Amino acid sequence: MSIKNNRLTPEQYAENFSDIHPPFDSYTAALVDANRCLFCYDAPCTKSCPTGINVPKFIKQITTENIKGSAHTILSSNIMGASCSKVCPVEKLCEGACVYNFVEHEAVIPIAKLQRYSTEIAMKNNWQLFDRKPSNGKKVAVIGAGPAGLSCAHVLSREGIDVTVYEKEAKGGGLMTYGIAAYKVTPGFCEEEVDYILGIGGIEIKYKQELGKDIQLADLQKQYDAVYLAIGVGLARQLEIPGEHLEGVEDAISFIYNLRSNDYSKIPVGDKVAVIGMGMTAIDAATQAKRLGAKEVTMLYRRTEAEKPCTDVELDIAKLDGCQVIWLAAPKEIKGDGKVNEIVCSVMKLGEPDASGRRSPVDTGETFSLAVDMVIKAAGQMPFEELIKSSGIDNKGGKVTVSDKAVSSVAGVFAGGDCVNGGKEVVDAVQAGKDGAAAIIKHLGL
């Protein structure tokens, strides 16, 4: 048992990390599904998309071979429509609301796949579908080049505002680039998408500029007419159990960050891996550990399947990848001599509902242990509490509090995305960026 890299051949890596939802391979294939869309009135799919994409309209436009119009319909509501079509948990968003859910023996419309069809063509041809108004001299600073920041910057630029984005990493895209599972989007695709968004002009990204370190909020407030905070959530939550600092214990965010920024063959992974948690991040960590060549991956969750935060579709991905699941298991202690070799768990049972409305896990006093050589913690992420608090912005445990969807307690400072909602999906962050831009435009009196 050991943690090592280079477990697979280059071909195996390529296969394991290829597109999990392959695109349509021809116009005709897309057409067949597009034609099935009923063109619902006041469509439930649109109402269930956080960015409100006019789904029936863009699908209809595919049927008329108006792909440019289709892409425009999508991107005018969601400038990251291309990546959302690959990463959205559609089973609980648009597709989850498709009226075909009520029709027995009929599959729902593959909305995301159709969205991918149009947006990929738009990006491949570099169709610039939006015009920027002439510059009006207003300047806005956006902190964070993730989905929320980029979406806000794009709307502002369209209005003729000059935008400077400050990003602490060397690449844009935020968790799109550094967090999302590699079989959904590639770093290369994220880079293309960032370039596509910047294609409108009027947006400058300054990389390797961290707020609180290289730049300070007070300075930005002086230099710019408004500031938009889109810094996401960054820090992994600790388990606060013994053995957490042994070699071989890693948090999911940094494990995935490494995987997204390096060649797959360079990422060390154990033979027997335990993943703690049952959220989307846990699923992503477990499946990717398996796809990197781990022999056994076991997911540990302290409640039952009924309370799990991930969707059925996501859990199925992990199961199909051969990951084991142990329900009602809460990690108690991690053991090892320098390196981890065992994890001890408490056996839980369900008690009364807790604050989340789900039945709470209660310790039965019994324990069991698993032999492991790697532990990946995916017990949630925490906001940048210190940074926000030191800036004097109203917050709840580091999550920025906003009124009117985007207005912070400090005049001229706006915020949105994960740093406000504590961590949702890309599509929510894109909508937050739009809301932020609207609030800023209002603030600037444009």
Add this chain to the structure above:
Amino acid sequence: MADISSNFLGIKSPNPFWLASAPPTDKKINVVRAFEAGWGGVVWKTLGSQVKNVSSRYSAVNFNGGRVMGFNNIELISDRPLEINLREITEVVKMFPDRAMIVSLMADNNREAWHELIKKCEDAGAMGFELNFGCPHGMTERGMGAAVGQDPEIAGMVVEWVMEKATIPVITKLTPNVHSPVPTGIKCVQAGSNALSLINTIQSVTGINLDTLVPNPYVAGKSVFGGYCGPAVKPIALKMLTTISQDPVTSKVPISGIGGVSTWKDAVEFMLLGASNVQVCTAAMKHGFRIVEDMCEGLNNWMDEKGYKKLDDFIGKSVEKITHWEDLDINYHHIANINQDKCIHCGLCYIACEDTSHQSINLEFGKPYNKYTIKEEECVGCNLCQLMCPVDDCITMVEHRVAPDYVNWKMWQAEGRPLNDH
């Protein structure tokens, strides 16, 4: 098992499905394959003076991802030497004596030419003739085809020439490129035609290539009007058939129904409106001859279910059900009803009624699903919502007679009753 054998003017065929005069009946190799597949008869591709075809010849109208809703051709009559056609006809008749062999004709516009052609074809073994007064392209410029069919006097005259010579049954095939096929039909029956068939193809432009700007079909940068057929023309064919079935003169002779017949159901509809048999072209061109198997079986099963023993038991039964508008019962009224258990909340009924009908559907906003209900007092019973609803039996029209008695428009007017009461 019902008896689906057909007897058209004494020409017998094991079923009422004939292949229309067109490429599928152009030569022995096709016709033998068709008979092997089970077709009851063929109308051999029109013979006449020899012609030359161009390419391309066909174009189509696709709809909503479905291919060939409508089909269009600029083909002429048979472009093969007459002698070869005649020899092959003889050979096929010998091989399949139980199948109908009708030969379609289009001679030059003089009596001798017709007489000569008829003689040759009878000698070859034809069991009947079909006069092509319908071909809408190429031949019309020379005063033939539709040029004949569009002029009742000329058509009658040609039929007279034919009847002077023919000793076997004669069917006259009518063109739809007229306001009504009845005047020509009447003249042809009066001139002695033993039967009528309709429709031939309808002049059309199916579409334009948006890159070259040349309409389809493309022939060296140009196009011409073509003849339209296939499923898209069925409603027009049925209407024209009905007018022929209703007219006291033309209804005296048997009718062969043509135009968009693709399935046994289509065939039954044509027969209910007065056709004794049907002819098929586009459906066979689209799927091959094998479609006849299901046509025979489907017809047979339907007849068994309905208790019809032979074709004559139902032919023409729906003709009397088509009346004049002023005879319709104005007191009949129905109102839409939405079955909430079946409704999938697509809102298609709502938007159709709201934008283009009588704003009779109520929307109760929900996230993400709205609830739709009928405002009964507003509903005029037009059916639009029912037609738009994608779910079977979700919207039904419930009868709510305005009054029990029958009142039609003429009676209404005579009584001076008010007009805008709902």
